[in-house]
Amino acid sequence: MARIMVLKHVAAEPLGLLDPMIRARGHRIRYVNFHRQPDAQPALDRYQALVVLGGPMNVGEDDKHPHLRTECALIEEALARQLPILGICLGAQLLAHVLGARVARARRPEIGWYPVQPRLPAVQSDPVLHPLQDEHPVFQWHGYGFDIPAGAKHLAESEDCPGQAMSYQDTAWGFQFHLELDEGLIRRWLHSPGYLADLRDSGLDHTPAKILDDTQQFLPPTQRLAERVFGNWLDRLAPNGNSRVLPSR
Secondary structure, eight states: OOEEEEEEOSTTOOOTTHHHHHHHTTOEEEEEETTTOTTOOOOOTTOSEEEEOOOSOOTTOTTTOTHHHHHHHHHHHHHHTTOOEEEETHHHHHHHHHTTOOEEEEEEEEEEEEEEEEOTTGGGGOTTTTTOOSOEEEEEEEEEEEOOOTTOEEEEEOSSOSOSEEEETTTEEEESSOTTOOHHHHHHHHTOHHHHHHHHHTOOOOOHHHHHHHHHHHHHHHHHHHHHHHHHHHTTBOTTSOBOOOOOO
8 A cells, every 4th residue: 555645735636536546455545735824834754656746827826826835845855756646637746947948828729629649659668658659649737838858758649739748757746638537627617717817818719618528529439548557657666655667658
């Protein structure tokens, strides 16, 4: 059994599909909810993995969201201890930032379903993302993106956001896209005033109805991909709770 620390920023962006997968393996989850406790100072001492979820804030907004500094320190510590790390959307951007890469406004926002392309041959030998062998539509909701840090592997890209997926030293992974979402969470976002304002202000011609139509088509195969990818990441945890580095496959 492993103890996994999960850094959460808003109620609408939980672990999603990852939650039951983690619990089915007998691992324990501890959410650190910075929306409710922005001054929290969690310690990683008793944890064997770190997940950093998405959120509406951006890297560099430490003045408005001081907890971002706390999160960067936790990521630095997890990297030093070689704990398995998974960063999703904002979490991936924070990981890239800690590793010294630029995080900035993307060429164009991505909201809704977009195709991502695997970068071959790097992704073929990646122990987590290797199921992504061909172009695949994934759900996105972001206006910022990250460059690939020095020493990291560039695993996937899209037309408007080259930094879609990366790994670092086979211990840390960052995904700009949202494999964790199910239909309920997507519908929740599309009924949220804040998310709808993002969509309206993005300049994109997508509508909530179009995004939901696309969801019916693209979500089932994407959930199958998510189960394989997240399963691979969870394989980085040993049954006794100690993190381990498995051979690439």
